[in-house]
Amino acid sequence: MAYLTSAPRGTKDILPEETPKWQYLEKTLLETAELFGFREMRIPTFEHTELFSRSVGDTTDVVQKEMYTFTDKGDRSVTLRPEGTAGVARAALEHGLLGDALPLKISYDITCFRYEKPGSGRYREFHQFGVELYGSPSPAADSEVLALAYECFQVLGIQNVALEINSLGCPECRKRYTQALLDYFNQYRGSLCSTCLERLDRNPLRVLDCKSPEDKRIAAGAPSILEYLCDGCKAHFQEVQDRLTAAEIPFRVEPTIVRGLDYYTRTVFEMVHTAPDGERLVCGGGGRYGGLIEELGGNPTEGIGFAMGLERVLSIMTAEGCDFPPEQTCDVYIASMGAAAGVKAFQLANLLRSEGFFAQSDLMGRSVKAQMKYANKIGAKYVIVLGDTELEKGEAQLKSMRNGGTSPIKLDASFSDTVYETIMENAYADLEEAAAELGLPPQDHRH
Numbered sequence: 076m077a078y079l080t081s082a083p084r085g086t087k088d089i090l091p092e093e094t095p096k097w098q099y100l101e102k103t104l105l106e107t108a109e110l111f112g113f114r115e116m117r118i119p120t121f122e123h124t125e126l127f128s129r130s131v132g133d134t135t136d137v138v139q140k141e142m143y144t145f146t147d148k149g150d151r152s153v154t155l156r157p158e159g160t161a162g163v164a165r166a167a168l169e170h171g172l173l174g175d176a177l178p179l180k181i182s183y184d185i186t187c188f189r190y191e192k193p194g195s196g197r198y199r200e201f202h203q204f205g206v207e208l209y210g211s212p213s214p215a216a217d218s219e220v221l222a223l224a225y226e227c228f229q230v231l232g233i234q235n236v237a238l239e240i241n242s243l244g245c246p247e248c249r250k251r252y253t254q255a256l257l258d259y260f261n262q263y264r265g266s267l268c269s270t271c272l273e274r275l276d277r278n279p280l281r282v283l284d285c286k287s288p289e290d291k292r293i294a295a296g297a298p299s300i301l302e303y304l305c306d307g308c309k310a311h312f313q314e315v316q317d318r319l320t321a322a323e324i325p326f327r328v329e330p331t332i333v334r335g336l337d338y339y340t341r342t343v344f345e346m347v348h349t350a351p352d353g354e355r356l357v358c359g360g361g362g363r364y365g366g367l368i369e370e371l372g373g374n375p376t377e378g379i380g381f382a383m384g385l386e387r388v389l390s391i392m393t394a395e396g397c398d399f400p401p402e403q404t405c406d407v408y409i410a411s412m413g414a415a416a417g418v419k420a421f422q423l424a425n426l427l428r429s430e431g432f433f434a435q436s437d438l439m440g441r442s443v444k445a446q447m448k449y450a451n452k453i454g455a456k457y458v459i460v461l462g463d464t465e466l467e468k469g470e471a472q473l474k475s476m477r478n479g480g481t482s483p484i485k486l487d488a489s490f491s492d493t494v495y496e497t498i499m500e501n502a503y504a505d506l507e508e509a510a511a512e513l514g515l516p517p518q519d520h521r522h
C-alpha cells in the first residue's frame with residue numbers, strides 16, 4: 076500500500092507553498108538568458124535510446140548505469156532524457172535550425188531522469204535549466220556562455236558560487252593525453268576498482284571521474300590535461316580567460332575537471348558552491364562540444380552550453396537566505412450571510428477577478444464568523460461582508476484587515492473602481508507613513 080501513498084524513491088513533490096519559489100527561479104533564469112539572446116525550446120521527455128548512447132557516450136555512468144530505458148508498445152527502445160543537450164541538438168538538426176542565422180542560442184527548463192543513488196542533492200527526477208549556443212568556434216562564445224552562467228547567480232543573489240574552468244583539448248590533444256593517462260594508470264592496475272580497469276581499456280579519461288576513494292587518491296597524481304594541449308587549444312583557452320578577466324567575471328582554472336559526459340572538447344566548466352562549513356556542491360556544469368552535431372548526422376557545427384540543477388540552486392538560495400518575491404495573497408475576501416448574499420458575493424468576486432484582483436468568496440457554506448477566520452488565515456488584505464441589509468441598501472463596507480479601517484462601497488457598476496481606489500489610497504498612506512518614519516520630505520504620490 077505504501078506504493079499508493081509515497082512518491083517513488085528519488086522523486087519529490089513540489090507543494091503549493093514551494094511553487095512560487097520555483098516559478099520565480101525559472102522565470103528569472105529564462106529571462107536572464109533572454110537578455111543574452113537565448114530563446115526557449117521545449118523538447119520531448121523521452122527520445123530514442125540511441126540518441127543518448129551516441130552523444131552522452133556509452134562509456135559514461137549516465138549511459139551505462141543511470142538511464143531510464145524501456146521498450147515501448149511499438150518495440151522501440153526509448154529513454155527518459157538524462158539531460159538536455161542531446162535532445163536540443165537533435166531538435167536543432169531535425170528542424171534545420173543550424174542552417175539559419177548563426178549563432179543559434181537556445182535555452183531550456185526541463186525535468187531530467189537518472190537512476191542514481193538518491194541523497195545529498197541527487198534525485199532520480201530533477202530539473203535542469205540550461206542553454207546551448209551553436210555555430211561559433213570562437214572563444215568569444217565560451218566567454219559569453221560563462222558570462223551568462225555567472226550572471227544567473229548574480230541576479231539570484233547567490234554569493235558563494237565559483238566558476239571552475241578547464242580545457243579538455245581537441246581530439247589530437249586528447250589522443251596524447253589519453254596515452255599519458257594509460258601509462259600512468261597502468262602502474263596502478265592492481266589497486267583500481269574493476270569498473271576503472273574496464274574504463275582504462277575503453278576511455279581512460281573516465282577513470283578521473285571515479286567516485287571510489289582509493290581511485291580518487293590515485294587519480295589525484297595523474298598528469299594534467301593542460302600540459303598536453305596543442306597550441307591552438309592553448310590559445311583558445313587563454314583567450315577565454317582573458318575575456319573573462321576583461322569582463323571582471325571571477326573564475327579559477329581547475330585542471331581536474333573532466334565532466335561525466337563524453338561529448339566535450341576544449342572548454343569545460345563547473346559551477347561550484349562552497350558552504351560555510353567547506354562543503355562543495357556542484358550545481359551546474361557545461362562546456363564546448365565540437366563533434367556532437369556531426370555524430371548525430373549533421374554538418375560539423377560547434378556547440379557550447381551548460382545546465383544547472385535547479386533543486387541544488389534552490390537549496391543554495393535557501394541556505395544563503397536569498398530573497399524571493401513575496402507570495403501573492405488574496406486582495407479581497409467577500410463574506411456572505413444567506414443564499415442571495417452568497418450569489419452576490421460570487422458575482423462581485425468574479426467581477427474583481429476579471430479586473431485582475433485576487434478575490435475569493437465562500438464555497439463551504441460557513442458562518443460569517445468562520446468565513447472571517449478563514450479570510451484571516453489566507454492573509455486576505457480586505458474583506459467585505461454581505462447580508463440582507465447590504466443587499467437592500469446596495470452598499471457595504473470594505474474593511475482593511477491590516478488597520479481595521481473601513482470605507483463604504485456601492486454594490487453597483489462603480490464597485491471594482493472603488494475597490495481599486497481604496498486599495499491605492501491605503502497603499503499611498505502606507506508609503507507616506509514609511510517615508511515619514513525614514514525622515515523623508517512629504518511628496519504627493521497621487522499624481
Ligand code: HAM
Binds near residue numbers: 157205384
Ligand atoms: P551535468 O553535469 O551532467 O551536465 O548536469 C548538470 C547539472 O545537473 C549538475 O551540475 C547538477 O547540478 C544537476 N544534476 C545532475 N544530476 C543530478 C541529479 N541526479 N539530481 C539533481 N541534480 C542533478 C549536463 O547535463 C550537460 N547536458 C550540461 C551541458 C549543457 N553541457 C553542455 N551543454
